[in-house]
Amino acid sequence: MVTKEGGIKPPHLSVLYQEILTALEPAAHRRYVDATVGAGGHAWGILDASSPDGELLGLDIDNDALEIASQRLASFQDRVHLVHSSYSSLSRVLLAIGWDFVDGIVIDLGVSSMQIDMPQRGFSFLKEGPLDMRFDPSQPVSAADIVNKYPEAEIADILFKYGEERRSRQIARAIVQARPLDTTLELANVIQRAAGKSSGKIHPATRSFQALRIAVNQELQSLEDFLPQGVEALRPGGRMAVIAFHSLEDRIVKQYFRRESKDCICPPEQPDCTCGHKATIREINRHPIVAGEDEKQNNPRARSAHLRIIEKLEQQPG
Secondary structure (H helix, E strand, C coil): CCCCCEEECCCCCCHHHHHHHHHHCCCCCEEEEEEECCCCCCHHCCCCCCCCEEEEEEEECCCHHHHHHHCCHHHHHHHHEEECCCCCHHHHHHHHHHCCCHHHEECCCCHHHHCCCHHHHHHCCCCCCCCCCCCCCCCCCCHHHHHHHHHHHHHHHHHHHCCCCCCHHHHHHHHHHCCCCEEEHHHHHHHHHHHHHCCCCCCHHHHHHHHHHHHCCCHHHHHHHHHHHHHHHEEHHHHEEEECCCHHHHHHHHHHHHHHCCCCCCCCCCCCCCCCCCCEEEECCCCCCCCCHHHHCCCCHHHCEEEEEEEEECCCCC
């Protein structure tokens, strides 16, 4: 499909693509941020809908993703600003490019199917590859460092905290006994032997690989750092849409949105308000938006997607 910009529409749509466009309502003369631009799917839709002069800042710490996005979004020319940076540095990047406020922000958390499909990145427990799992290969700590160098107790804590893995201690013990481990399949086999067969459809290594990836990339801390920066960057009436893929991320987003949409955050048993807290946002949806059945069938990654949307409030005087 040829677009009004003269470019070619991306062949694969990002998760909850239409829902993001509905949430942000892209329009001309406005500025947007895709805080995890990836292959440029959501960014493409926002730029196309905000023609002829809407602008978009795309952030990603994965240089491979930025290269793909730059090719996919090339037809939008100087309306696109791609920056190699974590979303946790949003405020700094906005300052650097001279943007005071933006009209909409989307962030699509977690690992992309593009990254999983590249065995050399080390994200998949089904494909042979190095134990890497870094979104940004220049980061100092890889999955191999954690697996081969961390104490058993610390590995167990990571698996339990970030993967909610009930068998974390026995898996950590098996990992330490099997060291050194060099590849994803070696690690997956150790985990599978230690954990035994899964009672459900999920692979026994799923939770452990998720936990290691989160620890390597400090994903939850980055999310906590990003959320207040995102709200601060929005102009009144601007919206932020967050797509989370597991309960740990979604819980952080939900709790932050609930707190910042209240005028008082004092304990419920306290009779009078002393906190002085004022709501800065309103929740567009109290319950997460999920993908429809068609999308879930066409894109397995969409099955666990949860979308939450907020709108920045006008500043209240005094």
